[in-house]
Each structure stands twice: as structure tokens, then as C-alpha cells.
Amino acid sequence: MTSYAIQTSALVKTYGIGSKATRAVDGLNLNVPEGSIYGLLGRNSAGKTTTIRMAMGLAHPTSGDIKVFGLNPARDPERIAVLRQVGFVPEDKAFLGYTPRKLFEFNRSFYVATWSDALARKLITRLELPLDKSYATLSLGNKTKASLINAIAQRSRLLILDEPTTGLDPVVLDELLRILVEDCTADGHTVFLSSHQLNEIEQIADYIGIMDRGKILLEGPLDDIRSRFLRATVTGENLPTTSPSILSTRRERHATQYILQQSPQAFLAELQSQGATIADSTPLSLNEIFLELCRKDERREESTVDFGARR
């Protein structure tokens, strides 16, 4: 039986009241398996940071449930048990105005049992972080590095990283991705990271969740997700334009290009049986899957608004 590091069920978070109320998270069902690297993807204002804040006990759900290792992060004493097992990098990477050295020395006193000086030292060297620069003179990239090292050296069971690549150059970014794979998941620890940098996530994640407008559009192992989507160029007469398998259709001069989801091979086989010719079929990159899903969600949202306006 799979155990989950983070699990949400019909999670809702609303800000504001009355007509000004905004649903930042809208009935979210998320399952982050233990020991995985889980990438939560989404556009701006998709609800990623709000979800993370609820997982850290910084925000309270309006309704629904969120559990971290089966514990409620919003209520003491379960909250303390959660925080003992979680390393956290916030979106803005700000940390108390300390030098990195002082930050690490201070933070390790909160995690005496798990903190590793050796790991911290190794990460400092690999990410080339200046230890004694004052907070005010640290670049965004160095603040990101310091926040990451601070969280990783805790050797927590779960690492929650909100946009962990902000301000990092390609060399450091590559190093960070290696560290996340080599050092952070080695002992069966879980990494949960949110980002809209799809290429980086694609390199390291085992599981993906794609969020938009507070809802999860798609979730599962990355390989499964990739196998579920296909781009196919088809020629033939009377080609269908609607089907549960069709995500989008584009009519070209002599052919139709389909973006297919849910058993694309079966759909193509059916087309072939009806006399159509499959000119080309290629798997989609994560970036393309993400764009297609978000566009579909946007179209659905627009049609709902239009429908409402006509009423």
C-alpha cells in the first residue's frame, strides 16, 4: 500500500468575503507518494503557493482536508510533529536578515537530531555560497542557495520547495538538480517542489501534478503521463472533431493534427479501422502537455463565463 507524504481531499481555500471572495484553491485532490520527487506545476495564481502554505500550517483550509504524513498541519500538537519532519524553502527566499553562516548556525539548533554539518558544508561548496556576506548584499541567487542549503541540511523526511530555482544560473541549477536526486531522496525522503520551470521538473520528477485555477488538472507518475498524450497527424475523410480522447484539433492543408489523451493508441487504431491514415505520431513533452491542458481549461472557463453572461 502506498503511503503519502502529502494528501489533500476536496481542499478549498478562499480569501476575502462576499463578492470579493477569491478561491485560491478549489477542491484540490493531491497525492504525493513518500520517497518520490513530486513536481507541482501551474501558471501564476494557480494555487501552488497557497497549497504549500496550507501544508506548512501557515494558512488554514476553508474546507476539505490536508494531511502531511497523516497529520493535520493546522493544529497543535500535530503541527509540531509535521514541522519536525519538513524542510521548507519559501517562495521569496527571505530569511531573517542574517548572513548565511548565522542562518545555518541558528537553524541547526532547531533540528539538533537531524541536522548535518557535513551535508551543509558539502552543499555550500557545491553551490559556491559566500557564507559571511550580509543579507542586504546577497543576490537573489545566493538567497535561494542559502534557503535551499538551510532546508536540505535539516535532512527532513519531506522537503517542500516553493519555486526553488529562482535566480539560479544554469550551472548552479544543474548542480541543484543533481543534489535533489542524489542527496535528498537517497534515504527515501520526499521532495515536493512547485515550479513553472517545466524543463527542470521534467529532468528530476517521478510524479507530476498540474494545477490551474485552484484545481488539479492532471496527476500521476511522469512516465504514465507522457504515455497518455500523443500528437498525431492524420489524413482521411470525415475525421472526428470531438471525442474524450481528443484534447485539441488543428486542421492543416491536407491533414488534421490531433493532440490526444487517454488511450491515444486505441483512438488511432479506431481511426485506422475507419480508413484514415496516420501520417505521424510523436509523444508530447511535459511543456506541451502543460500548455494543452491549461489552454483546454481556459477554453472551458471562458465558455462557462459566456454561458453565464447569456443567462
Added chain:
Amino acid sequence: MIFNYAFILEAFGPFLLLMIYGSIKLKRQRAKINAEGYAEPTFASDPSPAPRGLTALGPRLFPRLNAPQQAYLEFHLKQVRMFFLCGVYAVTSVATSGLFPNDSNTFGSDHQSPLYVWLNFLQGWSLDSIFLSIVAIGAAFVLAMQFAQGESSRFYRTRPLSLSFLFWTRTTIATLTLCASLIAGFVLSFLMLIATHGLVWRPLTKTIGLTIVHGVMRINLGATPGAVFRGLVSSPFRLALCNILGAIVVYALSFTFFLLPAVRLKTKIAVGFGVLIFGVMAAQILIRSSLYHFARLLFLYPRLGPPPPYIFAVVPLALIAAFLYLARISFTYLES
């Protein structure tokens, strides 16, 4: 004018020097780091220094606290040292303001007479409650900003510490620091009085009278001494106690009363702070003019005169407890 310049110099001079010192220190540190270049990560081999002085109080007083709690307590004890020193200095400055030569002579023309010195000192010592309230509100807002605002709040709320511990540790340390700086300031100013003028309350003659009319003290030089005045000149320690208790009540009431709105105001904190300061000033004017008896009911001691009965202390104590309770509830539901 001598009074103004001397007082301004006394009140702000050291802070200015402190700022200059801090700025030079920071520049030197930066220059040193730039000269050394990249530092090797040797921090791991240097264990955190053992807590000393005030910061060692936490582990000694509360040995049962776990490591994160000890770390949090030590950090706060370290942080309040400077606030404590600034508080002591501010209170001493205000409390000894009566010892400065003053253009407006309230208590007679003889600047050197013990009576003049003693009453002027008492007047300065009966600390302006606007001053106290503003300091306390400032402290409440600083505390609330740490509770509710930005990285500091988020950092501590994501460490393995209970919300109760976070709230009560900060609130208790802030309240105790305020009160301790007040008491220390009082004691220091009293010692300064003795050092500069001697035991001025002792040789006062019985030829001076004083009456209280609608709570306002009237001194009649050369008249028969009144009972209250005898108290003023012959029971300095009771007077001191009442003064200190009254000031503590102002501190604690203002602090706890404004803690709740400060926690809830969040981003509008600066605007709220300004509005509340004006509110307090307006309330002070009301208390001075028509709500003097109401102030006594709250165990406040807004002007020189007979101290309120000790039983009245129950009222502000109950209010302080209620304000703290509300702030605590608010803190639980706070989202940072």
C-alpha cells in the same frame, strides 16, 4: 531653552552615537569580507558558542524545554538586551527631566530648595502616560510585526514550536522587558537624584501646605501642611511604588490592548499605528481633563497626587488578561 537643548541632547544623543557606531561597524565588516574574498565553509567545526549572560537564563530557568524551545528563548533573550538598555535610558531621561533647570517654574522660584527639587523630581517621575503608552504601543506593534509579518513570522511558524509557546514566550519577554526597563529607569533616576541633590525629601519643613482640589494638587507655600503633602514628602517609597505600579499598568494595558489590533492589522500596520497613537493622545487629554476618576479606577496614576487604592489594580489586571486572551486566540487563526 537650556532645558530643551539639554533634554533633547540627553534623549537622542546616545541613539545617534549608537547609529554612527553601528554604521561604521557594518562598513568595516563589509570591507573585511571583500578583502578576504570567498570564505571556506568552516562553520561546522565551530560549534555554537555556549549562551552567556542574559541568554543563559533560559536554559537555567527552564531546563525542561526542548532544543528548539531553548533556541527560540535564547534568541529572544539576546534580542531584548538592546531594547532593555534603550528602555532604561528612555525612562531615566524622562524621569530625571525634573532635575533639569526649567523655565516654567511650577513649585516656587528657589531652584536650589529641597522642596523645589523634590516636587520637580516627582513631577518628572510621574512619567507622562502618553510617553508610556506610545512606547508600549510601539512595542506591541514591533511584536505583532514579528508575529504576523513577513519572513520572521514565517520562519518561526515553520520551526517545530507550538503556537502557544511562540505567543507566550514573545509576549512574556516583551512585557517583562518593558516593565524591567521601567523599574530600572526609576531606580537609576532615584540614585541620580540622591547623587546630585542628596536626600531632598528629609529636611522639608512643616511650613508648606498642599491641598487636592478635583484631583489637582495645589501647593500653598507657608500654609499649614496638608496630610497628602506630608505623604508626598515623608513617604517617598510608597509614592515610588505607586508611581511604578501606575506606569507598569499604563505599559501593560497599552501593550496588551494594542496587541490584538496590531496582530490583525497586518499590512495596514503603519497606518493603524499612526491612528492609534492619535487615539491614545486624545484619550490622554480626556483622562486628564474629565476622566481622572476613571483613570484611578484603572489604577493609573496620570498626575501627581494621592495614589489610587491598591484594590483598584484588579480592574486593569482583569483587562490585561482579557486582552491577552483575545490576542492569543487571534494568533491561532493568524495566517502569515
